[in-house]
Amino acid sequence: MSSSEITKTAEDPRTSQSASIRIEHVTHAYGGVTAVGPVDLTVRPGEFLVLVGASGCGKSTLLRLIAGFEQPTHGSVRVSGTAPRPGKSAGVVFQTPRLFPWRTVRGNLDLALRYAGVDWAQRPTRRAELLARVGLEGTAERRIWEISGGQQQRVAIARALAAENPLFLLDEPFAALDALTRERLQEDLRRVTAQTGRTTVFVTHSADEAVFLGSRVVVLTKGPGTVALELPITLPRDDVDADELRESREFNELRVRVAHAVKTAAAA
Ligand SMILES: Nc1ncnc2c1ncn2[C@@H]1O[C@H](COP(=O)(O)OP(=O)(O)OP(=O)(O)O)[C@@H](O)[C@H]1O
DSSP: OOOHSSSOOOTGGGGOOOOOOOEEEEEETTTTTTEEEEEEEEETTTTTTEEETTSSSSSSHHHHHHHSSOOOEEEEEEEEEBOTTTTSOOOOOSSSSOTTTTTTTHHHHHHHHHHHHHHHHGGGHHHHHHHHHHTTOOOTTTTTGGGOOOHHHHHHHHHHHTTOEEEEEEEEETSSSSSHHHHHHHHHHHHHHHHHHOOEEEEOHHHHHHHHHHHHEEEEESSOEEEEEEHHHHHHHHSHHHHHHHHSSHHHHHHHHHHHHHHHHHHH
């Protein structure tokens, strides 16, 4: 299957609500110290782009620029043609779930739905849809501190999906989870993004995770990060058995290629 078949196009109904991203000659400095760039990148509607690189190369900074939380020092970032608006242009998931621990799952999701302007009467239906989408049916009345770390991260994903933003940004969301939970969440995220067709940018250290999730992987050089490698991931995205995929020769060849590029870029 070619990468163009995997990457949904603008005509695909699943991507009609998806964002494009254009990053042109972008650098970002904190107090005069350049953290990332110069970077040029284009993300097409419906793509699942994964940014990989060594610690400190600027992955989170790039994601924060796309979210509009930071402004580029040079160059421009455009989401569907306009400057990103913090908290509006994208649903964002961080490494820690950042939920209200004393509230229930329902309470956390209802806040997100209210913030997204969803009518009170529609909230129960939307909430049930979101919980089903992230595999959390039956947990609505549990408090955040009563559920596991993996379940909390699922709530964070559901919350980020609540506003139906055309862009979904995730910054190492599974880094703190055990290996099995991490694999389950990767599988669910792969399914959810395939269902919604939403443009997604995901940050990770892991070559394995990058190849499993991405329709394209971008490896950054060590800080200040620039693009060291862009690799289309030509693995099937719909109706796949996750274990078979992880054990396939194609998956492992791509994984080795990305891991090698990360190592080389970090040493350069
Ligand atoms: N708010 C900040 N103020 C000053 N420097 C910062 C700030 N945020 C990040 N940096 C610096 O910018 C560089 C890139 O950081 P960033 O967090 O973007 O990298 P990263 O690749 O996401 O790292 P990690 O994988 O460890 O999370 C680092 O040198 C970091 O110390």
